Amino acid sequence: MRSFLSLAGILLCAALYGQNMTTTDLTGFVNPFIGTQRMGHTYPGATAPFGMVQLSPETRVLPMFIDGKYNADVYKYCSGYQYDDSTIYGFSHTHFSGTGHSDLGDFLLMPQTGSLKAEPGDPAQPGSGWYSSFSHKREKASPGYYSVHLDRYNIQAELTASERTGFHRYTFPATDSAHILLDLTYNIYNYEGKNVWTFVRVENDSTVSGYRQTSGWGRTRTVYFVMQFSKPFAAYGHKKYDKTPYNGFYRKFNETENFPEMAGHDLRAWFRFRTEKNEKIGVKFALSSVSTAGAMLNLQTEVPHWDFDRVRNETRNRWNGELSRVQVETLTPADKQTFYTALYHT
Numbered sequence: 001m002r003s004f005l006s007l008a009g010i011l012l013c014a015a016l017y018g019q020n021m022t023t024t025d026l027t028g029f030v031n032p033f034i035g036t037q038r039m040g041h042t043y044p045g046a047t048a049p050f051g052m053v054q055l056s057p058e059t060r061v062l063p064m065f066i067d068g069k070y071n072a073d074v075y076k077y078c079s080g081y082q083y084d085d086s087t088i089y090g091f092s093h094t095h096f097s098g099t100g101h102s103d104l105g106d107f108l109l110m111p112q113t114g115s116l117k118a119e120p121g122d123p124a125q126p127g128s129g130w131y132s133s134f135s136h137k138r139e140k141a142s143p144g145y146y147s148v149h150l151d152r153y154n155i156q157a158e159l160t161a162s163e164r165t166g167f168h169r170y171t172f173p174a175t176d177s178a179h180i181l182l183d184l185t186y187n188i189y190n191y192e193g194k195n196v197w198t199f200v201r202v203e204n205d206s207t208v209s210g211y212r213q214t215s216g217w218g219r220t221r222t223v224y225f226v227m228q229f230s231k232p233f234a235a236y237g238h239k240k241y242d243k244t245p246y247n248g249f250y251r252k253f254n255e256t257e258n259f260p261e262m263a264g265h266d267l268r269a270w271f272r273f274r275t276e277k278n279e280k281i282g283v284k285f286a287l288s289s290v291s292t293a294g295a296m297l298n299l300q301t302e303v304p305h306w307d308f309d310r311v312r313n314e315t316r317n318r319w320n321g322e323l324s325r326v327q328v329e330t331l332t333p334a335d336k337q338t339f340y341t342a343l344y345h346t
Contacts, residue, residue, distance in 0.1 A: 026323040027316050029333075029340040032141040035098065036083040042345060043079040043095045044141040046159040046166070048315045049322045052287055054095040055159045055166035057148065058108060059085035061120040061131075064191040078102035080188050087123050087131045088150060090183060091159060093166050093285055094223070097345060103216040105188035106223050109283065110181045111170045113153045118181070118239050118268055130181060143323075143344060144315030160312040164298040168283040169308045172275040180273070180283065182227070184212050185241060185266040196220055198267040201292075202260040205232035208269075209292040210262075223287055226295040230282035230306050233271040241266035282306050319344070 035042030045056020058080040062073055076082055079095050079102070090110035096102050112130050121129015132152035139148040147158040156171040172178045184198040193215070200210040211224040241264070262269055273281060284303055288294030303311055323340055331339060 024324070024327075025320055026327075026340055027143045027320050029336045030143050030319070030323070030344045031337055031341050032143070032146075032344070033083060034338075034341045035345065036079070036081055038082075038084075039076065039100075040098070041078040041100060041102075042097045043081050045081075045091070045095065045146045046144050046161045046315070048144060048161055048163045049318050051161060051163040052289075053093050053161045053164060053166045053285075054097070055091060055093050055161045055168075055285075056095050056146065057081055057091050058089045058105065058186070058188075059087055061089050061186060062190075064189045074189055077188065080105055083136075086133055086135070088134050088148065089120050089131045090181070090186070091157065091166075091168065092186065092188075093225075093287060095188070102188045103214075103218070105186055105190075106212060106287070107225055107285065108181075108183040108186040109168060109285070110183065111150065111153065111155050111157065111172070111281075112179050112181065113155065113173065113175045114177055116177075116179050116181075116270055116272075118270065120183075120186075142316070143319035145312050158308065160308060160315060162302040162311055162315065164288070164295075165284055165286040165303045167303060167308055167311050168285070169280055170283070171278055171280050172273075174275060174277040174279075176274050178273040178275045178281070180229075180233075180271050180281070182208075182269045182271070184210075185268060187214060187216065189216065195265050198264060200238065200262040200267060200269050202236060206230075208271075209295070211292065223289060224292045224295045225288075226286045226292055226299050228284045228299065229271070229273075230280075231273065233273055235272045236270060238262040238267055238269040240264040241268075282308060 032044040036044055043056040047054040059082050060077055064074050078099055090108040092105045092108040094104040094106040110130055117130035119129045121131045132150040134148050134151055145160050149156050154173045158169040160167045187194050196213040196215050198212045202208055206229045208227045211222055213220055213222045284299055286295045286299035288298055328339055
């Protein structure tokens with residue numbers, strides 16, 4: 001009890017003292033990788049303070065059940081990321097942190113080059129699916145920013161976020177077959193039937209809208225999105241994984257390519273680009289729990305431009321403002337990192 005009161009007194013004094021101090025950059029003391037190993041269940045990706053978007057990598061794609069039995073391995077992936085992994089399957093826009101149980105993982109994006117790969121693949125089968133290897137030597141994370149090099153495709157992926165909009169920046173090699181895959185089938189703690197319905201509409205050659213309804217922790221939970229690309233795509237299409245195909249009006253057309261409306265229980269859409277060497281393609285991905293119109297309003301209000309670094313800096317400054325509510329000057333740099341990382345995770 002005496003130790004607890006002493007710690008409480010130190011924190012109170014530090015907080016009061018901090019009110020009269022010049023704000024310093026405390027984001028440098030935050031290490032988002034702390035808690036991402038084993039059962040820490042945190043994620044390293046980009047998010048704004050109290051944001052709706054938590055844009056972060058997924059290092060495995062696992063079902064919750066195998067042959068009707070609970071798959072215990074999914075517990076390690078409550079936040080979608082395990083530091084000990086060496087593969088990345090994409091970047092989804094919603095995550096829990098430190099919960100010990102999970103859901104979410106909405107709207108996974110994965111850039112790739114070469115022939116389109118529409119299945120996630122398995123690291124036990126090298127070359128299968130779309131996953132990419134990566135190295136922690138070429139991975140960085142700080143409040144409001146994440147970057148990693150996707151070794152398989154020679155693509156540099158960078159992520160930042162405002163409150164309701166995720167912002168991707170992908171640096172591609174020169175190719176006529178750059179693809180960005182949108183996977184609406186993926187869920188954290190995924191199982192057959194978790195997706196109630198998915199829908200994608202191509203509004204024009206750079207704007208896509210849609211929604212996904214799932215039945216996990218929140219029954220018939222619906223999330224709407226609007227996605228904008230910084231350059232027009234050359235072609236697009238989708239694959240459906242429904243057990244019972246729809247054979248009505250749409251079947252009169254080849255709806256798998258360049259057909260503007262896509263719907264089904266389990267859906268993956270793709271968008272193809274031509275890129276020059278080191279060309280950057282930006283993707284803004286806004287969410288709403290109300291409507292696609294709400295998602296568009298969030299995008300236009302929060303990120304009406306294509307300046308990735310501006311969003312990154314604004315979000316970092318917002319984090320610094322929140323962290324600066326408590327100023328601690330008596331700790332070692334290592335203790336400061338522990339303290340401010342824990343404060344960041346709260």
